[in-house]
Amino acid sequence: MTIAELEKPLDPASWNIQTSMPKLTALTMSAELEELAERRPELVVLTADLASSNGLDSFQRRFPDRFINTGIAEQNMMSIAAGLAASGHIAYVSTFASFASLLCAEQVRTDLAYTRQKVRILSHHAGISMGFYGTSHHAVEDIAITRAMGHMTVVSACDGNAIRGLIRSTIDIDGPVYIRIGRGAEKPVYDAVPDFTHGRFRTLRDGRDATIIATGIGVKAALDAADILADSAPRLSVRVLDAAYIKPIDADAIRAAARETGAILTVEEHNPHGGLGGAVAEILAEGGIAVRFARHALPDEYALVAPPTHLYRHYGLTGDGVATALRTLIGR
Amino acid sequence: MDNAILPRNRAADPRMLEKKADWIRLETIRLVEIAKSGHYSSVFSCAEMFAALYYHTLRLKPADPRWPDRDRFLLGKGHAAIGQYPILAELGYFPEDWLDTYTRLGSPLGDHPDMNKVPGCDFSSGSIGHNLSVGVGMALAARLQQRDFLTWVMIGDGELAEGQVWEAAMAAGHYGLSNLIGIVDANGMGLDGNTEDVMNIEPIAAKFESFGWSTNEIDGHDMQAVLAAFDRAQQSDRPHMIVARTKKGKGVGFMETTPYWHLGFLGPADKAVAVAEIQERLDA
Numbered sequence: 001m002t003i004a005e006l007e008k009p010l011d012p013a014s015w016n017i018q019t020s021m022p023k024l025t026a027l028t029m030s031a032e033l034e035e036l037a038e039r040r041p042e043l044v045v046l047t048a049d050l051a052s053s054n055g056l057d058s059f060q061r062r063f064p065d066r067f068i069n070t071g072i073a074e075q076n077m078m079s080i081a082a083g084l085a086a087s088g089h090i091a092y093v094s095t096f097a098s099f100a101s102l103l104c105a106e107q108v109r110t111d112l113a114y115t116r117q118k119v120r121i122l123s124h125h126a127g128i129s130m131g132f133y134g135t136s137h138h139a140v141e142d143i144a145i146t147r148a149m150g151h152m153t154v155v156s157a158c159d160g161n162a163i164r165g166l167i168r169s170t171i172d173i174d175g176p177v178y179i180r181i182g183r184g185a186e187k188p189v190y191d192a193v194p195d196f197t198h199g200r201f202r203t204l205r206d207g208r209d210a211t212i213i214a215t216g217i218g219v220k221a222a223l224d225a226a227d228i229l230a231d232s233a234p235r236l237s238v239r240v241l242d243a244a245y246i247k248p249i250d251a252d253a254i255r256a257a258a259r260e261t262g263a264i265l266t267v268e269e270h271n272p273h274g275g276l277g278g279a280v281a282e283i284l285a286e287g288g289i290a291v292r293f294a295r296h297a298l299p300d301e302y303a304l305v306a307p308p309t310h311l312y313r314h315y316g317l318t319g320d321g322v323a324t325a326l327r328t329l330i331g332r
Numbered sequence: 333m334d335n336a337i338l339p340r341n342r343a344a345d346p347r348m349l350e351k352k353a354d355w356i357r358l359e360t361i362r363l364v365e366i367a368k369s370g371h372y373s374s375v376f377s378c379a380e381m382f383a384a385l386y387y388h389t390l391r392l393k394p395a396d397p398r399w400p401d402r403d404r405f406l407l408g409k410g411h412a413a414i415g416q417y418p419i420l421a422e423l424g425y426f427p428e429d430w431l432d433t434y435t436r437l438g439s440p441l442g443d444h445p446d447m448n449k450v451p452g453c454d455f456s457s458g459s460i461g462h463n464l465s466v467g468v469g470m471a472l473a474a475r476l477q478q479r480d481f482l483t484w485v486m487i488g489d490g491e492l493a494e495g496q497v498w499e500a501a502m503a504a505g506h507y508g509l510s511n512l513i514g515i516v517d518a519n520g521m522g523l524d525g526n527t528e529d530v531m532n533i534e535p536i537a538a539k540f541e542s543f544g545w546s547t548n549e550i551d552g553h554d555m556q557a558v559l560a561a562f563d564r565a566q567q568s569d570r571p572h573m574i575v576a577r578t579k580k581g582k583g584v585g586f587m588e589t590t591p592y593w594h595l596g597f598l599g600p601a602d603k604a605v606a607v608a609e610i611q612e613r614l615d616a
Contacts (some may be wrong), residue, residue: 044476068472071506076465076499083469086447086455088400088477091469106459107496111466115447115456 017052024184026160029122030058032167033092037063040090040171046081047094048074054094054124055184074099078107078119085117090171093119097126097180101142112176113149120170120177126156127216127269128298128315129183131308140298144274146178147247154247156180156276158219161190166244169196180216180246183308187220189242199248207239210292210330211257211264215243215276217317218267218296224319225326232323234332243276254283258291263330265294267322269312272297296325338423340391340403340482341563344384346555352383352419353555354610357583359418359431361606364597367435370443373581373593375415377519378486380553381576385484386419389562394424397451401481406467408487409517410444410457417441417450425452461494463487464514468503471512471571482566486515490522492533498543504571505544513565514545514573517552519580521591540573552576584609 010019021027037043037059046068051057060067070077074095081091093100100108100123112119123142130137146154153173157163163181170177194202201213205226214222222240229236239261241253257264264284266277277295284291298315312318316325356379364370375382385405386392393399407413414434421428426440433439440449444458455466467485474481491497504512516536524530533539537547546568550557558576565572580594581587584606598606 065476070499070503073496073499073503075496076468076503079462079465079496079500080469080472080503083455083466083471083483084473084476085469086466087470087473089473107462107465110456110459111462 021052021055024055026163026182026186026188027055027124027184028160028163029094029124029167029181030055032164033059034062036167036171037066042089043092044068044084044089045092045094046070046077048072048077048099050095054122056094074104075107078104079111081119082107082111082115082117085119086115089118091117091119092122094122094124096130096137097123097139097142098137101139101145101178105145108146108176109149113151116151116175118174118176120167120179122179122181124181125183126180127182128303128311129217129269129308131311132305134305135302138303140269140271140303141274142178142180143246143268143270143276144278147274147279151175152247153177154180155245156215156243157182158216158242158244159186159189160184161188161193162242162244165190165194165196168193169198182217186217189219189223196244199245199250201241201243201245201250201253203239203253204242205238205240207237208261209236209238209263210326211239211241211261212267212322212326213241213243213254213257213264213276213280214267215246216269217312218269218322221312221318221322222267225322228319228323229326236326236332238326246276246279249279249283251283254280255287255289258284258289263292265296265322265326265329267296267317269317270297272300292329294325294329296322335395336393338390338392338394341389341566344388346559349383349387350380350555351614352387353379354583354614356382356415356418357610358607360415361598361603363414363417363431363434365603366432367443368597369595370414370597371411371595372598373587374409374412374488374519376582376584376587377578377580378412378517378552378576379415379583380555380558381486381515381517382415382419384555384558384562386423388559390484391481392423394452397425400477401479403481404454404467404470404483406455406463406483406485407445407457408460408463408485408491413443413445413453416445416453420450420452423452426450460488460491461496464497464500465503467512467514468500468507468509471504471509472507474511475509480511482511482513484513484515486517489516489518489520489527489533489536490530492516492536493531501540501543501545508544509571510569512571514540514571516573516575517578518575519578521580521594523591523594525591537573537575545571545573547573547575549575549577552578553582
């Protein structure tokens with residue numbers, strides 16, 4: 001049955017998981033992997049009964065032999081991917097970020113990181129983007145967990161083009177890659193697929209008065225904040241960096257931001273401990289760099305339930321919220 | 333070292349394989365002496381199967397440990413690696429003097445095997461319950477790449493308490509992986525006592541059959557039975573599980589009756605008794 005046929009009997013107000021997928025335009029994994037798979041025969045894709053949620057059912061239709069659905073057995077999926085990678089494949093595993101980073105932490109550490117396998121973890125619906133589904137489906141510890149794993153590369157996509165760019169830029173890394181992805185409804189930051197450089201932030205806007213180093217949905221909020229701060233009194237000129245690479249981190253860009261703008265605010269959809277803010281603070285502290293610095297993250301507690309956009313507003317992960325946090329940091 | 337391929341199911345005298353098993357026991361005792369701690373009895377229960385796999389069954393190329401067409405052997409019960417290392421050294425995967433560094437600072441050889449440090453180790457292990465899943469991945473890779481290598485995974489009966497084993501069993505049955513062969517070294521004991529008392533996992537074979545595997549149950553110390561089971565496993569049109577009934581500590585009388593030699597150290601007097609008992613069989 002085609003999607004069109006599935007849609008037919010529905011009231012226009014109705015939706016289901018199949019018919020809603022086209023609305024999640026920022027879930028670009030399948031499109032990118034389908035392109036790569038054409039010229040990379042070693043590429044295989046795994047998911048754990050979430051192909052309809054992450055859009056990989058499209059890859060499945062095009063490359064059925066190279067698509068493996070393990071059923072709802074995420075730990076098994078990670079270890080199977082390890083076996084595939086140890087036999088010459090590049091394996092992309094995909095599941096909710098909470099399952100990838102928490103349920104499977106041990107398989108990821110022991111079977112992928114320790115053994116240095118070419119497995120790429122497409123960790124979607126990260127942060128609190130699952131909204132009212134609640135804490136079991138939120139992943140606000142995943143950056144801290146994966147960052148602490150040896151051999152692990154940690155990247156974070158702020159929109160659909162960034163997902164594609166990060167999949168491309170990490171395909172040949174020797175070792176596992178944790179690719180942090182949102183829910184697919186992110187507003188675009190990039191109007192084309194960006195070229196990411198390993199271990200480098202991307203400068204989205206230059207500025208003199210402060211720097212916002214943001215990742216994930218925080219990037220769009222930071223850009224909106226920069227607009228707000230440029231247009232309201234006192235006017236501020238704010239540098240915005242997309243921390244697409246969290247590990248390895250762009251120490252040069254952090255040091256330059258401190259030196260040239262004198263204030264750094266990190267923005268992330270994560271627990272304040274061990275995330276992007278922690279990683280930036282490590283570079284500053286180890287460099288003996290005195291700079292006004294604050295982490296704008298979620299509180300160290302479990303989020304309320306609400307639609308995701310309501311949660312972002314509540315926790316200040318919006319242009320207004322970030323602008324307020326920056327004014328608080330620099331006192332003007 | 334020549335570039336020879338050791339073919340699958342090569343001719344081997346069962347009596348020679350039995351002696352290899354006892355040699356593995358002696359080497360285990362020797363290496364535990366270096367570490368002052370080790371898993372004697374976990375090796376002793378599977379020594380005959382180690383000998384049969386490496387000196388008869390597996391298709392190997394010691395000069396090229398990552399040769400894509402080699403048969404894979406994954407040791408889910410990674411704490412028995414101490415019995416695997418002497419074999420790999422003797423087959424030429426690495427110099428025999430590496431054995432003398434066992435567990436010492438910087439040695440490639442730890443209590444659990446590391447695939448990136450130990451040539452001939454097909455996957456790292458240590459956390460019980462993962463390697464059957466890894467084996468599923470390797471068997472899927474063989475199918476995707478249209479290679480005929482077989483993937484063997486040895487797990488313990490205590491390991492069967494781990495839920496991931498059953499996720500892997502379900503997947504292997506679902507995908508119909510006839511190129512995957514499991515061995516349960518069912519020595520009946522974990523660290524805290526008899527498996528059936530700590531967490532009963534019987535009936536093992538019936539469980540795997542219900543997941544779509546073929547199975548057979550053997551005395552894992554009877555070399556003829558081991559060889560016959562290994563042969564039969566390779567003929568199956570489904571994933572195959574060999575349930576090998578074994579004795580933890582087999583081959584040293586005072587170790588056979590208790591779980592407490594799962595981890596330990598033999599003082600000089602006890603070591604002499606154990607070595608003499610094994611040596612007597614080797615000399616017979």
